[in-house]
Amino acid sequence: MIVLENVSKSYSTGAPALNGVSLHINEGEFVFIVGNSGSGKSTLIKLLLKELEPTEGQILVNNKLLNKMKRKQIPKYRRQIGVVFQDFRLLKDRNVYENIAFAQRVIEKPSKTIRRQVPMMLSMVGLAEKYKSFPRELSGGEQQRVALARALVNNPSILLADEPTGNLDPKNSWEIMKLLEEVNEKGTTVLVVTHNREIVNAMKKRVITMNRGVIVSDEEEGGYLYED
Numbered sequence: 001m002i003v004l005e006n007v008s009k010s011y012s013t014g015a016p017a018l019n020g021v022s023l024h025i026n027e028g029e030f031v032f033i034v035g036n037s038g039s040g041k042s043t044l045i046k047l048l049l050k051e052l053e054p055t056e057g058q059i060l061v062n063n064k065l066l067n068k069m070k071r072k073q074i075p076k077y078r079r080q081i082g083v084v085f086q087d088f089r090l091l092k093d094r095n096v097y098e099n100i101a102f103a104q105r106v107i108e109k110p111s112k113t114i115r116r117q118v119p120m121m122l123s124m125v126g127l128a129e130k131y132k133s134f135p136r137e138l139s140g141g142e143q144q145r146v147a148l149a150r151a152l153v154n155n156p157s158i159l160l161a162d163e164p165t166g167n168l169d170p171k172n173s174w175e176i177m178k179l180l181e182e183v184n185e186k187g188t189t190v191l192v193v194t195h196n197r198e199i200v201n202a203m204k205k206r207v208i209t210m211n212r213g214v215i216v217s218d219e220e221e222g223g224y225l226y227e228d
């Protein structure tokens with residue numbers, strides 16, 4: 001569950017990036033966040049990851065108040081959240097298997113668990129055969145599927161995707177979105193920031209539209225409202 005109460009974020013220069021945003025996302029929802037460039041979408045994602053602090057207001061994630069969280073609790077908090085980005089952010093010098101295993105090694109999962117779960121995640125994203133490949137040997141769509149497997153291997157309750165199809169062609173974009181939908185159907189809350197009009201209009205999910213730091217619309221089975 002994600003709750004924002006009257007959240008504002010100002011950077012040192014310019015108008016506030018978020019201006020009094022209130023928002024409630026239940027466990028298990030699938031939500032698109034859309035809005036033109038500079039409307040505050042990435043700022044919202046960074047606040048949820050506790051990479052930024054709000055200037056005003058409160059954020060509650062899975063019943064934890066982020067404002068009150070101690071620094072040493074942050075890594076544990078972030079483990080509940082899987083993240084994928086437009087530029088994949090894989091480790092270039094490690095193969096597919098190791099990219100995913102790495103996410104488990106850093107939290108000291110037993111080797112036995114890693115050996116079982118990494119192939120499971122690779123099958124889920126349809127890349128079981130490519131486990132030895134390096135990121136440079138994969139297409140953009142394949143790289144994003146590895147990034148998704150990595151984001152999900154520790155079974156987060158929330159998945160944040162910041163323009164996950166921004167570097168992909170339409171076919172690969174759809175494949176990624178279908179995977180996100182499957183993940184959501186298994187119970188993970190999914191938030192997707194996107195500029196992909198066609199996908200948003202076709203998927204009939206909840207759509208939150210932002211403009212200049214405020215939510216201008218929030219619709220169930222919504223569509224893509226504004227012109228890029």
Ligand SMILES: Nc1ncnc2c1ncn2[C@@H]1O[C@H](COP(=O)(O)OP(=O)(O)OP(=O)(O)O)[C@@H](O)[C@H]1O
Pocket residue numbers: 011012013014016017035036037038039040041042043044
């Ligand atoms: N580190 C920063 N310092 C100062 N201003 C910033 C910083 N990061 C973002 N901003 C400003 O905050 C506003 C919101 O930016 P944000 O990146 O959240 O928008 P966005 O909706 O994600 O845009 P895009 O679709 O282009 O990624 C913009 O006006 C931006 O210039």
